[in-house]
Amino acid sequence: MSTDAIVLLREDHKEIRRLFREFQSANTPARKAAAVRRILPALATYRQREDECMYPQVRSLLPELDRDVLENSEEHHVAEVLCAELATMKPDDERFTAKTTVLIETVTRHITDEEQDWFPQVRKGLGRKQLQDIGARMITLRKNGSGKKKPRTTPTNGAAPKDAAPKQDVVDLLIQQHNQIRDLFLEVETATGKAKHQAFQQLVRLLAVHETAEEQAVHPVARLHLDGGGAIVDARLAEEHQAKQTLAALEEMGPDAPEFPRLLDDLRVSVLEHASHEEAYEFRYLRRDVPAAELRALVKVVKAAEAVAPTHPHPGIESATANTLAGPALSLFDRTKDLVHNTIHRGKR
Ligand SMILES: [Fe+2]
Numbered sequence: 001m002s003t004d005a006i007v008l009l010r011e012d013h014k015e016i017r018r019l020f021r022e023f024q025s026a027n028t029p030a031r032k033a034a035a036v037r038r039i040l041p042a043l044a045t046y047r048q049r050e051d052e053c054m055y056p057q058v059r060s061l062l063p064e065l066d067r068d069v070l071e072n073s074e075e076h077h078v079a080e081v082l083c084a085e086l087a088t089m090k091p092d093d094e095r096f097t098a099k100t101t102v103l104i105e106t107v108t109r110h111i112t113d114e115e116q117d118w119f120p121q122v123r124k125g126l127g128r129k130q131l132q133d134i135g136a137r138m139i140t141l142r143k144n145g146s147g148k149k150k151p152r153t154t155p156t157n158g159a160a161p162k163d164a165a166p167k168q169d170v171v172d173l174l175i176q177q178h179n180q181i182r183d184l185f186l187e188v189e190t191a192t193g194k195a196k197h198q199a200f201q202q203l204v205r206l207l208a209v210h211e212t213a214e215e216q217a218v219h220p221v222a223r224l225h226l227d228g229g230g231a232i233v234d235a236r237l238a239e240e241h242q243a244k245q246t247l248a249a250l251e252e253m254g255p256d257a258p259e260f261p262r263l264l265d266d267l268r269v270s271v272l273e274h275a276s277h278e279e280a281y282e283f284r285y286l287r288r289d290v291p292a293a294e295l296r297a298l299v300k301v302v303k304a305a306e307a308v309a310p311t312h313p314h315p316g317i318e319s320a321t322a323n324t325l326a327g328p329a330l331s332l333f334d335r336t337k338d339l340v341h342n343t344i345h346r347g348k349r
Pocket residue numbers: 050072076110111114
């Protein structure tokens with residue numbers, strides 16, 4: 001297999017065009033929705049390979065192409081915004097097809113320009129050896145990163161950033177988990193057989209970790225510091241409660257049930273809407289109203305939740321109070337909550 005970066009990116013372009021044709025020839029809403037579910041992760045992986053491996057190297061080695069790289073990166077960003085909106089949209093939304101069509105037109109224009117104008121200039125400027133090195137990095141990224149989304153960054157030109165990277169705070173970490181949750185929904189939707197069951201269990205665990213950490217660490221701080229914090233948090237808790245009920249219903253029917261895809265889609269839309277409400281109405285104001293040191297200190301509660309959350313849905317000996325009657329998924333939430341609570345209080349003693 002070639003490791004030439006341009007060959008690899010052309011292969012990505014080819015696969016993306018194939019998926020676009022799949023959407024265009026789909027003659028039912030369900031087929032269109034299925035095509036979009038395949039398009040979104042393919043585009044995420046492609047963008048990551050180019051944003052993290054190709055663009056920074058080209059900026060560093062071929063400064064004369066700087067303007068092109070920045071424009072290409074902005075085009076990726078436009079596609080990313082459309083993809084994020086599509087991920088939270090139901091297929092029967094009147095804008096679903098229109099938005100996908102705009103995404104397809106935007107990306108097609110972008111990849112055609114790269115192939116016709118940009119790749120030839122990059123090949124001429126970098127040569128074979130450097131393109132192979134970049135390609136090898138893309139392959140490693142694919143193996144290690146599995147296309148998981150990272151926060152958007154402007155491609156650097158290889159120089160050290162002016163400001164050292166600020167230490168991660170709890171908002172960074174929770175937004176990162178929102179992105180992981182979005183990716184896992186796609187994985188559950190597109191996987192089959194045993195892999196689908198495993199992806200669903202991973203999703204249940206991540207939701208338990210994430211919502212528990214928010215409940216124990218973030219919502220109380222928002223309640224205390226934010227103007228109207230009580231109402232903001234109550235609205236988020238109501239959304240979380242609703243999502244837990246849908247999750248329990250999904251678990252009861254199991255990933256092989258005929259109704260599973262529809263209900264999973266309902267859950268995906270409500271969880272992603274909930275996440276965007278948190279980011280818009282809660283996290284934004286936490287950054288404005290809560291001391292940065294306090295937000296950084298809360299990172300350890302999220303990490304504690306990640307570390308102690310049970311890895312399997314069935315209760316063991318770790319919790320005597322878990323509500324096992326509510327089903328394994330909700331019991332996993334309860335057990336995570338108990339374990340995080342114990343961990344925090346042990347830390348205070
Ligand atoms: Fe691109």
